[in-house]
Amino acid sequence: MSLVELSAQADASFDRIPIIDLAQVSTHNPDIIRVLAKQVRDACMNVGFFYVKNHGIPEGTIHSALSASKDFFSLPLESKLELDMRKNNFKGYNPVLSSNNDPENRGDLHEGFEFGWEDLVAKPSVDEGATARSLAANVWPSDAPGFREALLEYYHAAVNLGKSLFPLFALALDLPADFFEDKTKNSAALMRVLHYPPQTGPVDDRVIGIGAHTDWECFTILWQEPEIQALQVLNTEKRWIDAPPIPGTLVVNIGDQLSRWTNNVFKSTVHRAINRSGVRRYSIPLFFGTDYDVRLEPIPSCVSPERPPKYEVVTAGDYVKERLKATYGH
Ligand SMILES: O=C(O)CCC(=O)C(=O)O
Numbered sequence: 203m204s205l206v207e208l209s210a211q212a213d214a215s216f217d218r219i220p221i222i223d224l225a226q227v228s229t230h231n232p233d234i235i236r237v238l239a240k241q242v243r244d245a246c247m248n249v250g251f252f253y254v255k256n257h258g259i260p261e262g263t264i265h266s267a268l269s270a271s272k273d274f275f276s277l278p279l280e281s282k283l284e285l286d287m288r289k290n291n292f293k294g295y296n297p298v299l300s301s302n303n304d305p306e307n308r309g310d311l312h313e314g315f316e317f318g319w320e321d322l323v324a325k326p327s328v329d330e331g332a333t334a335r336s337l338a339a340n341v342w343p344s345d346a347p348g349f350r351e352a353l354l355e356y357y358h359a360a361v362n363l364g365k366s367l368f369p370l371f372a373l374a375l376d377l378p379a380d381f382f383e384d385k386t387k388n389s390a391a392l393m394r395v396l397h398y399p400p401q402t403g404p405v406d407d408r409v410i411g412i413g414a415h416t417d418w419e420c421f422t423i424l425w426q427e428p429e430i431q432a433l434q435v436l437n438t439e440k441r442w443i444d445a446p447p448i449p450g451t452l453v454v455n456i457g458d459q460l461s462r463w464t465n466n467v468f469k470s471t472v473h474r475a476i477n478r479s480g481v482r483r484y485s486i487p488l489f490f491g492t493d494y495d496v497r498l499e500p501i502p503s504c505v506s507p508e509r510p511p512k513y514e515v516v517t518a519g520d521y522v523k524e525r526l527k528a529t530y531g532h
Pocket residue numbers: 394396412417424426432433473474475485486487
């Protein structure tokens with residue numbers, strides 16, 4: 203059956219998010235890879251979200267990134283504001299309520315820190331490649347020792363995981379396994395660490411942790427703090443389905459670049475987070491995009507006379523810049 207036919211039968215009224223085991227993702231056994239790609243295809247067509255287990259990011263790397271993030275967020279507001287991302291082309295710190303992911307809402311109840319590709323050993327100031335890869339060079343706090351190293355270590359581990367997923371996405375779309383290789387040479391991956399203060403008492407529905415939105419890149423790899431339910435995913439029946447943290451897993455979700463590329467065969471599903479746990483919550487998304495000069499033209503197998511292209515063709519970079527301005531520029 204063609205992808206368009208399969209997609210016409212897709213059912214996104216899911217009430218749970220599938221778990222995919224990546225233990226064998228590097229195998230050369232084509233049968234195993236085919237099974238994995240089929241699981242990825244089903245998840246991307248019907249849900250747009252899946253968990254991955256045996257993902258390869260060491261617990262120690264996660265723990266160091268979390269503890270460095272906690273230290274950073276506990277700095278005084280004035281010192282965090284020295285790195286205000288609105289003054290640095292969207293790299294650095296964003297305070298509570300400075301972003302608004304859902305235009306119907308009044309702001310997101312989280313603070314965050316954002317950065318892009320950077321070599322762990324190179325000095326940021328001389329790494330011109332970093333600017334070419336993304337929007338602006340990274341900025342780092344001077345008063346949070348070990349923060350840059352801990353976050354970059356996690357970043358590179360998550361980018362490696364992301365690179366191992368691209369062949370599965372390609373095979374799931376009946377494309378050669380290396381289809382995305384020449385489109386992801388510069389690792390246009392942006393990472394954020396997020397801190398959601400607890401939201402107690404009466405909740406204004408228009409101010410939540412992160413308002414309903416879709417992600418903008420190809421896919422997101424999300425670590426969420428254990429034992430705190432906050433993330434929810436919207437199904438086609440307009441029901442919010444909980445995506446609780448599951449020990450040993452990460453969440454992967456499709457973003458707009460991949461849904462545009464696949465003419466919506468892969469779903470970029472709306473999600474939000476509300477922290478009503480009574481305690482602080484931290485999460486770490488890594489948004490894996492394609493190189494910014496790549497044009498998001500629909501893949502031919504995702505287009506048919508009955509399913510004409512749904513989106514205007516734009517470059518990946520223009521799309522992300524547009525969405526950054528809309529989210530932080532209010
Ligand atoms: O914190 C979370 O669980 C979700 C974060 C998210 O959706 C995002 O940053 O795009």
